[in-house]
Each structure stands twice: as C-alpha cells, then as structure tokens.
Amino acid sequence: MATAAASARWPGWRAEDVGRVLLVCRLATRDLLRRPAAAILMLVAIVAATTTLTLGLALHGTTSRPYDTTRAATGGPDIVAQATPFWPKATTPGSRGTLPADLAGLRALTHAAGVTASSGPYPYTFASMTAGRRTVLIMVEGRDQAPAAVDHPDVTAGHWTIRPGEVVVERTFADALGLQVGDRVILNGRSFLVAGIAVTAAIPPFPSLCWFGCYLGPGLPDTDPGLIWATEATARVLADPSGYEPLSYLLNLKLANPAAATAFADAYNQASTALNAPYLVSWQGISTQDSLLVFNEQRILTTASWLLGLLAVASVAVLVGGRMAEQTRRVGLLKAVGSTPKLAAAVLLAEHLAVALVAATIGLLAGWLVAPLLASPGAGLVGAPGTPPVTWPTVGLVVAVALGVAVLATFIPAVRAARMSTVAALADAVPPPKRRGPLIVLSSHLPVPLLLGLRLMARRPRRALLSVASTAVTATGIVAVLVVHASIDHGFGSSSVLDNPQDNRLSQVMLVLSVALVLLAAVNAVLITWAAVLDARHASALARALGATPQQVTAGLSAVQVLPAAVGALLGIPGGWELVEAVKGSGSLTVPPAWWLIAAVLGTIAAVAVITAGPAWLGASRPAAEILQSEVA
C-alpha cells in the first residue's frame, strides 16, 4: 500500500526512498531547531555573502536606462564631434606651425552620409570660475537662446533662455558646488547669474568631462572641470586666442542608424590624418562614462562578495568543526540504529544545505531591495533606474555560491563522520591533538600565556590556518579600501576643492562593505575562539590545576587567536594591494601612508584580542575541578 501510494505521488520512487528522504528531512530539521543559535550564525554569514553578490550582479547595466531616458528627454546626439586647435610642443598658440580648430571639417560632417540632423558647431573654452570662496576649472559652451534640435539640455531648475550675463550649470557640477538658481559666479573675473541648472546626454557629467581629452593651458585651476552653458558671445569673450585657451568647437549629430554610431565615429577618426581634424565620440562611449559611477560600485561589490563568501566558508567550517564531536556521536547513534554511512552524511549535509538555501533566498531579496539605493545614476542623468533586474543567471549563481559554501565546509566532516567506526563515533572520539615538537620546545622559553597559547595553537593547526585565512581576508579588504582611498586622494583633481561624486559614492559603498567584512570577521573570531575554548577545556583546566592563573589561561586562549591574526593581518597588506591591482582596470595605484598600514595591522590585532577576550575568559573561568572530574566520568 505504502509503496503504491508513494509511487503514485512520486513516480519512479520506491517507498523506501521516500521514507529515507523524509527521515533525512526530519532529522535535519530537528537538529537545526535544537541548535538555533548555530543555525542563525551560519545564516547570517551566508546571507552577508549572498546579499553582496546579488548587489554586484544586479548592478550590471543599471545606468543604461537612465542614460536612455536622458538621451530621449534632451534629444541627445548619436555623435559628438569636437574640433580643437593644434600647436606643437614648446610653442605658443598663434606661433608658426599652429593650426586653428578645423571648423570647416566640422561643418562638412553635417552633410556626411547617414547624418539626419545636427546642432552646432558651438564654441567652447576653459576658464576659471569662482563660486563663493572656491575657484574651480570650468568648460564654457556657448549656446543659442533657443533650444537646439539635437542636445537641448533638460532644465531641472530655472530656465534655459540664456541671456548675456547669465549661465546655466550642469546639475552634477552645481550639486558639487552647492550652486542654486539666482547665485552669482565669477568667470575669469566677470560676474554672471546662474539662470538655470540642466542635464545633458551629450557630455559626461562632472567629474568625467575630460574623458576624451582636454587641452588645458597653464594658469587654470588643477581641478576636474565642470560644464557651464553661456551665450556664444560669452564663450568667445572668455577664450584667449593669443594665449593657451583658444576657442574649440562641438558639433552634435543625429544618425539614421544610432546603433552604428561607434562604427561611424571609429571610421571617421581612423580616416582623419590632419593634426587638427575633428574627433568624434559616440553616444555609447558617453553612456559608458555616465555609468562609471555604478560600474565602479559593481566592481567593488562583486569583489567584496567573494571576500565575504570566503569568510562565510570560514564561519560555516568553524561552526561545523566546533560541533564535530557532537555530530560524530550523532552519526554514531544513527549508524548504531541501522542507518547507512551515506544516510548519516546526508543528514549532516541536508541541514547545512537547508540553511544555505534560506540564506540564498534572503540574500537575493535583500540585494534586490537594496540595489536601487546603490544604482541611483547620480545627478548627471534624469530618471530613476528602477529596481535592477534579478535575472535567472543571478539567482542561479547566488544559490550556487550559497550551496557551495555549505558543501565546502560540511562535506569533509560529513564524510569523515560517516566513515568513522560506529563504536569510535559513539565514544565521542575527537581526533587526537597534533604534536609539534619544535614548537613545544620553543614555547618552553616563553612567558606562561604564550607557552599555553602556542601549545594550544599547535594542537589544531588547521584551525590556526583558518584563523589566519579569516583575518587575512578581512585585512585584505581593509587594506584594499586604504589603497583605493590613497589612490583617490592622489589622483587627478586631488587638489579639487570639490567633492567628487564618484569618489563619495565609492567611499560610502566601501565603508559599508568594510563594516560587513569586519563584522563577519568578528563573528568568525568569536566562533574560532569558542571552538578553541571547548577543545582546550581539559588542557586549560589541567593548566589551572597545575598552577596557571585564570588570567594566564585567558591570555593563552586569546593568543591562540591573536598569533594567527597577526600573521593574517600582515598577509593582508600584499593581499589588499594585489586585490586592487587585479580589479582596478586602468590607472596607477598609490601606496597608502605607512602609518595607515601599521594602524590597520595593529588595529586588527587589537580588535581580535578584544573580541576573543570574552569567550577566552568564559572558558578559563569554568571550574577546573568540574572539567577534570567530568573526564573521569
């Protein structure tokens, strides 16, 4: 009957199979409910990794939609062509050999095959602008009063009708300066009124204006330039034809086939041989620059998710390892009542896989909810990105990582427990501690806390390695953040008096991730210490019976964590550097000041010492007689 019923519900399954699966589920569930704290800790560790991974994956392409919206709202060009004068090195503009901007070449482009509409050429130049007490570099583009057919910036405040003595400021730049409509700014010594604030799809927002090259003369502020629109007359007045800042020109083009814009631009640029020939960029190139804000975030989040994933593996491994004695006995019991080794291993795996699945679900949900906050395209674009898509490949990868973490940490203990003889498993036999002769001799020469710590550490070298790895991963993350900060501080525009919105966003993301890394590492340190305390309870009690003070035993148990942490923290320095090198893409890195790195290493060691002191003290304070007596029983 049972066989028939089971076969009806699960075709191809025998009743024994169904019964076995149900038994595995029941045993796994009961064990999880019996140890809720361990299950929750494991859940937290895996959720941290899966959430970060979801965020990293979900941020792919999130800015493309706001850029598209902005392009549609502003009649964004498919091609932006710029013409700048050329002068050889070591000469001054206007001297022999200089070439003016090829305005004729620009105008000819409006009749090129495939071009359906255009606006410009508009003159532009670079100048200095003072707003309040801050003097910054600006690019001034001279525009008509009437909105153009191609690239009519979307005015988010004030108006576009630019009159003499008035300017319109690009929104990201205005935000960075704190400018509002009605404020006054000084351009090359002349006062102007801010008439409007606008957004464009034709030029990447501050601070990425110069991504395809800016030719700046001496005497201008060494800052990332911001974009300002003024009348053409103003642009011409601000330019200095006899100096280093002559007029350049921008031309906006619409193509019959916008998708072919990159090919159009590449073909033209490759065919141009004149030194002052116009240079073309496609809307796809500008879109990529606009998405830098989120792209860098995505790169950091993906990297951090792997670091958090590694820490999660360590957490789960410690949790599983810490419960090994108990689990071994349980496996022994299961085998004693007739379970096969495979079933016993399956129970152990099933409960951790269940936790991993729940963690993956929570991580996907949390990542999906948090992603819009990180995917905000910034002030340079109009429109919101909406909720980033969590695609099936994302779901698959996140679930696979969560299950991978659980399997990686559980598989070996599960197989080992299943293979152990039933009698040995029932006897609660934990693997005997390792003897490390040279370390024991060395420790004889050390103060009592280090003597105890080193000997306890030598008993379980794999746990010490796990501790080194856990700290190294965290220190790697912290050092990577320091390297990125140092590189940002020393990068172009480091002397800028303005906050870089990209750097600000990256700093915020890195801060959040650093906190997540530190918290997870702290959980790991507590777990590893507690596992060491439990494992060393007999040795600690014996040391106290032989005359060690609780303080010495506490310090010894802390040393079990602090010594590997010191090694891990030191490994984090090259680790952090290499990590940033590996994911940075282009650009050079700056070595952080030595005191930053020393503070990071000492801070990590001190944090581990403080974090482990609590569990170590609890372990060292347990009555020695009780522990020694229980060994007899």
Next chain:
Amino acid sequence: MTETGGSPVLRTVRLCKEFGKGDGLVRAVDEVDLRVAEAETVAVMGPSGCGKSTLLHMMGGLERPTSGEVWLAGSRVDRMGERALARLRRTAVGFVFQAFHLVEELTARENVELPALLAGRSPRAARRRATELLDRVDLADRAKFLPAALSGGQRQRVAIARALSNDPMVVLADEPTGNLDSAATMDVLRLFDSLRSMRQTLVIVTHDPRIAATADRLISMRDGAFVDETRLTGGTHGDRGGLGALAGLEG
C-alpha cells in the same frame, strides 16, 4: 590570615560544599574537620559519590567551599583570590588524578616539567628536575614517550612525578589506582611508600583498601561526612603502615 606555631600542614574547619538549590540541594561535604600533620599520610575512603573528591579539590583550592575553612601551610585557602590560589597550587600542592590527566601531545618529560615552567623556572632547570623525577619513578628510559605509548601504571607514575615537580608541601591524590590493574597498583603503592619515607605529606582519596592500608591514618567518609577514623601506625612511620601492611598482597 595565617596560623602560627606547631600548626598542621593542612587543616579544614567545618568544611561544607553544597550543590543545587531547594529540593535539589545536595550537601556533598558536610562539616568536615581534618588536620593533616607534616609528613603524614592520610587516606580517605568511602563509596563513590560520598564527597571524597570534592573534599580533596577544596583542600587543593580547585573548588571553593560553601562554608567552613581550609588552611594550608598556615594560610587560609578558602578566602584566597584566583591568582593566589593559582600560586598556591603551583608551589604548595601537587595533584594526582585517577584519569592521570597527562597532556596527550607532550612527552613524559615535557608533562613532568610543565608545572615548573608554569611556576616560572628556567626551561633548563625544569628539564633537569623532570629528568631527576622520572629517574625517581623509574621511567628515565620512557622520558621521550608520549602518554599513549605508556601503560596505565607508567602514566600514573609520570603524573606522580609531575605532582612533585615544584616540591609541594602536600600531594593530593584522587583515586590514584582507580584506573590501574593489580601490578600497576603495586608500582604506584611502592612509589607512595617511597614518598612517605621521604617525609612527603600525602592525602589519598581512594576506595581501594590496599592503598588505604599504607596510610598512617584512615578516615571513612559517607554522605559527605567523616564517620570513622583509624590510626593505622600509631605514629607516622609505625610497623603497620607503609608497604609492609601489604605483605599479603605482595606474597
């Protein structure tokens, strides 16, 4: 707080130890008064669970009494802080446990030198002392063996050597032959006898009449209290005490 002038090495006054609360309250040691003179061997006998081990642990400062006093070498032990207790265990007391409690990953010699290292002696002095003690317990040739490679009797002899590492005033032995066969028990008995002859103060908790018979004084314990006391020798080194009392066994 110290006692002066002709006082015993170890003394307890109305010593009590309670576990649990309310209906579950158990009085493991009930108002025990004990005086152990210098160089005396006292055996405490009784059935399992009568409170012998708890009494021993309180005397060695491993466990705190609920009430009463413990005096060791003129110092009141029950009011000492953990640090002072540790110092006391390190200098004045040597423990021998039924389960040996040797550190599995340390060799016999490393186990014996451990208390000396904990007491802050130099590694060289600790090693010299350990070698000397292993020689005394007839295990010089087993100095580099791990506990797992030693027999039960040999392990207990290592444990006794370890208890003597810091020249304690008193050795407290908790069922020292409880895990041993007859031959190993005889080895341990011989060792205790030699300690007696060297005027080492010994308190041995046991339910083995053979080992109790070697003591100067035998105290019977039941339900946490002393119920009987027998002086076996009429003096510290009388005819009936020591290994001589085990002539029957030896034969």
